[in-house]
Amino acid sequence: MPRPATLRPNPEVPVFAPVVLLLCVLAVSTPGALRLATGVPVWLEATRALGLASLVLWALSLVLMLRLRSLEEALGGLDRLYYLHHLCGGLAYLALLAHPLPLFLASAPGHWLPSSGWAVAAGWVAMLAMMAMMLATFLMSLGYARWKQVHAVSAPAFVLAGVHALALAPAALSLDSVLAGLALLVGCACLAIRYMMEAGRLRSLPYRVERVAHPAADITEVVLSPDRLMVRPRPGQFVFVAFFDGRNFHGCGEFHPFTVVSSEPGSGRFTLLVKALGDCTAHLRDLEAGTRARVEGPYGSFLATIDPARPQLWIAGGIGITPFVSAAAARPPAAESVDLFYLVSSPQEAVGLERLQELAGSGRHLKLHCFTGEDDFAHIWQKIREQLPDLRARQVFMCGPPALVDGLRLALTEAGVAQSEIHSERFDFR
């Protein structure tokens, strides 16, 4: 199991750090700057500013954790939103670590010793909990479920840090206390909302499994239909689905992201193709019709920038084919040509191939190139170069294992394709 990559750079994500950092510095330095004029020691102000910066950034990262659809759309995708969430969380952690340093440097033990009072002790507990969480995240090889449990430590740590900041603010109605109070309030509201979302009590809609099939040994095809209200995905979008109990099936009840392969806007019915990649998805092989589910979304703008008037190169690795199946079906007849390279480890794994061949044969200017496990990266890349002499004129969309997507992105940029023309979706954000 790979180690969680909590702050992996995404080449498609603009650099948000300076903006976030600037806003934070402005927010926390104003009260301090006002007080410095009245003779308060600099080291005390530096400690306060770092603590407040940490709390504000932390609260911001909790807002981003709610995956608000309006924010997701504004930022251009959930991966970007999660990246920003990790960035705010990472900066908050660094500010938290630096927060007591000015006190050590000024040799002011009366301010930092845990015995100085319950508020200081609460701050230490919060910091130690976060240090333990970060060490476990980066040093241990945790599975996704365990990683989520470890991550949950940050909720009580945030509350303790907020209470610490409020209790040590210079005056009950100072700018510091208002800022700390607001951050604490917003953060706690976000934690409560997220808890309700995870429990399937907020933002998700009740669905039921209508049909289950097994097109390949480790792939489950699931048709879901709504109880009443329905989600309305666009081609290439994904939803978060949690499967609960059926007659004999006991679902894991966790929300996982899956791309909608096809949908019927009238009835709200939609189809997923799920590959057994871990505990929860492997268990879905036993899924049965009638099982209750909850669906949240849709999310994603991976294919939103497709320009039908321009030639395209689509590359799918394994189950990464799912966004392209719906996109191929939705293509207008007059659209420019698409070359779809579909890479699978064995012919049995090529799910959706029949449907794609059908679409390719229906005059949609769709050309299929299927490669199996025997073909190495160099061979596939050579084929792409041979078949597509106009590579630089194409829009490129890729979905599949991160190593494949990263390797192809490098090869494409070296071949002169502009970064802005290369779009990718990763099936593994955390």
Ligand SMILES: Cc1cc2nc3c(=O)[nH]c(=O)nc-3n(C[C@H](O)[C@H](O)[C@H](O)COP(=O)(O)OP(=O)(O)OC[C@H]3O[C@@H](n4cnc5c(N)ncnc54)[C@H](O)[C@@H]3O)c2cc1C
């Ligand atoms: C945008 C997107 C679209 C996807 N579409 C499909 C699809 O159409 N078909 C398909 O088979 N798979 C799809 N996946 C992958 C699928 O979500 C994971 O395989 C599944 O969540 C694994 O869960 P698990 O408990 O079985 O395995 P685990 O062992 O728990 O996880 C395996 C890996 O899956 C990822 N993962 C697990 N849970 C989540 C989660 N809640 N949120 C984000 N990532 C998670 C992690 O990177 C983890 O390392 C998609 C993923 C993303 C991010």
